[in-house]
Amino acid sequence: MTERSAVERDLLEQVPDGLFLGGRWTAAGEGGTFAVYDPSSGDELKSIADAGPDDAVAALDAAVAAQADWGRTPPRQRGELLRRAFDTVTARAEEFALLMTMEMGKPLAESRGEVAYAAEFLRWFSEEAVRIVGRYGVNPEGTGRTIVSQMPVGPSYLITPWNFPLAMATRKIAPALAAGCTVVVKPASLTPLSTLLFVKVLEEVGLPAGVVNVLTTTRSSAVTKPLLGDSRLRKLSFTGSTAVGQSLMKQAADGMLRTSMELGGNAPFLIFEDADLDKAVEGAMAAKFRNIGQACTAANRFLVHESVADEFERRVTERTAAMPVGRGTEDGVKIGPLIDEDAVEKAVELVTDAVERGARVLTGGSAIDGPGTYYQPTVVTDVRPGSKILEEEIFGPVLSITRFSSEDEAIRLANSTEYGLVGYVYTRDLARGQRLMERLETGMMGLNVGVISNASAPFGGIKMSGIGREGGFEGIHEYLSPKYTMTPDPFA
Incomplete structure (x- = not known):
């Protein structure tokens, strides 16, 4: 068994071990837990809550309850919250890097690079929040006026992979929040600790209750099924294997969900x-x-x-x-x-x-x-x-x-x-x-x-590598729906 340094032990103590539902850290409804391991040694790092289907519904309940207020929150306020999160993650970069190395295994120098990359999504989308624009113009026939506005898609389910545990969380959460969407986040069970610490940071910088909800679980299918089958959910974003992405898209089709799929590569x-x-x-x-x-x-x-x-x-x-x-x-x-x-x-x-x-x-x-x-x-x-x-x-x-x-x-x-x-x-x-x-x-x-x-460029593929883009100004539009309104000719 690896002997942990005092710094490592203290850091692991800071990571929440519960689910984050409606602004509260709580145990799983069924009381289950699972262990997260260090791949460099096989040693257990921490035991955390193992969510079940009822917890998933509770998470969506919280996201739905918070959606209207968050969607009406001024873009500047949404952007400033993300900017505060950027500042805090940057200030605590060494902690995030060490935690990431412990749970995922990558060299510490690379973990530091990922923290910087992850933080950039917070900064980029804090700036994009105030640049959501529509358009206004005379229709071609001159009989009226066309107004196109951008509306938040609504409650979104974000599934992140294990290989970039912090960057994949910020790459999904930041544009969703900037656009005015509330979210339910499910990090990979192999590397959930970085996401838990990040959401704790969001809580500390003023995140309203219910805007971000986190489900850690070893039962992905059991947790995901009730969410995708609930008509209140409006968006699914997934990063992972093509096979799993295809299965999720089939389930999402019944609810006509907006989907973003960042899948396999070769x-x-x-x-x-x-x-x-x-x-x-x-x-x-x-x-x-x-x-x-x-x-x-x-x-x-x-x-x-x-x-x-x-x-x-x-x-x-x-x-x-x-x-x-x-x-x-x-x-x-x-x-x-x-x-x-x-x-x-x-x-x-x-x-x-x-x-x-x-x-x-x-x-x-x-x-x-x-x-x-x-x-x-x-x-x-x-x-x-x-x-x-x-x-x-x-x-x-x-x-x-x-x-x-x-x-x-x-x-x-x-x-x-x-x-x-x-x-x-x-x-x-x-x-x-x-x-x-x-x-x-x-x-x-x-x-x-x-x-x-x-962070400023659209990340994504074609063919079996998925659909949609993350990052760039394209990334925020994955969480926005254009709404067209026709008005009469004001001079008629």
């Missing part, structure tokens, strides 16, 4: 013969190993022109083999644990399948004995068509390489997937870059950059 990383290889290698390391490879934006398939493939392989193999592995709080660690044993088994399965089909492991390629759920930073090359590693998200520190000989072949390989979240392109040819912007079937693209996420 990101191609294209390196052309004219690429700046120094920058391409830096971008590759960031795009692949950020968050231990556990990101929907992580580069999944490295497609490298045959003329530079040998040199690229040499450089990334050297860099990957030198990456220190360990607990995220240890100095110098670059690769922390995967989230659980299932994630380790998935990495083993995909690499084994690729090797059996003819791929070569250049470094790594194996799980690491516990305690903790670790997998070696890995480079696999000569990956053959049909390999599972080319078709499924790796969600681990595995860099797979396939060679190509022409631009058309690269685009064909890149687009040969049901997913379309993000792609990365390295080339010095401006015209080629512009062509790839149009020909790559993704909702986002990094051109000579390996990290693309930004």
Whole structure:
């Protein structure tokens, strides 16, 4: 068992262990609890409330009761609350970073980066709250006036994933609150602590009762079903796997809910013969190993022109083999644990399948004995068509390489997937870059950059990677409904 420092113990004590319903922290109605574990050791961090269906209904009751008042709250007041939350999260960045590393496993330096990223959604949408605009104009026939206003969608259900436990919460909560919507939030059971601490911050900076309600649970389906079946709910936002997203959309269809779905990815990383290889290698390391490879934006398939493939392989193999592995709080660690044993088994399965089909492991390629759920930073090359590693998200520190000989072949390989979240392109040819912007079937693209996420930009994909956008001014419109009003000609 890992010996916790006094700072870690004190921080865990600060995290609420109950549900947040109607402005009160409370035990689950059935009295159940579940444990949250540290993936670096397997040790229990904290026991928290395990919500059931009745708690879900109570959460929606609170959100519905608060909706009218919150929707009428002046935009400036909504924005100032979010700004206070930004200031507080920023001031307590070290606490949030340490908590995130404990529950999710990522290196502390990366957790600090996520806190900064998460806070930016609070600042961005605090500013967008006062920029919600409609329009007024004469209709084409001149017989009347057209008024288009923006109305809050209404009570919203937000389901967040485990891999970015704070940023995914702020990326959903901030635009909803800015738009005037109340919410019920369900964080992932693997990493709920960051969300609980964040909602405690919202409470401290003046959040009205019922505007944000939090359900922590190990029974996702049982909690979600009564919410999606309740006509008072008007919006569903989900980040997670495509299979779960499809199931949720089917359930949401009965109530004609507005939906935002940020689902799976299978990101191609294209390196052309004219690429700046120094920058391409830096971008590759960031795009692949950020968050231990556990990101929907992580580069999944490295497609490298045959003329530079040998040199690229040499450089990334050297860099990957030198990456220190360990607990995220240890100095110098670059690769922390995967989230659980299932994630380790998935990495083993995909690499084994690729090797059996003819791929070569250049470094790594194996799980690491516990305690903790670790997998070696890995480079696999000569990956053959049909390999599972080319078709499924790796969600681990595995860099797979396939060679190509022409631009058309690269685009064909890149687009040969049901997913379309993000792609990365390295080339010095401006015209080629512009062509790839149009020909790559993704909702986002990094051109000579390996990290693309930004609070001011619309995040989301096409095809089986989902619908809707988070971030940017587009993000707040996911929580607004345009309302058209016709008035008579005032001069008639």
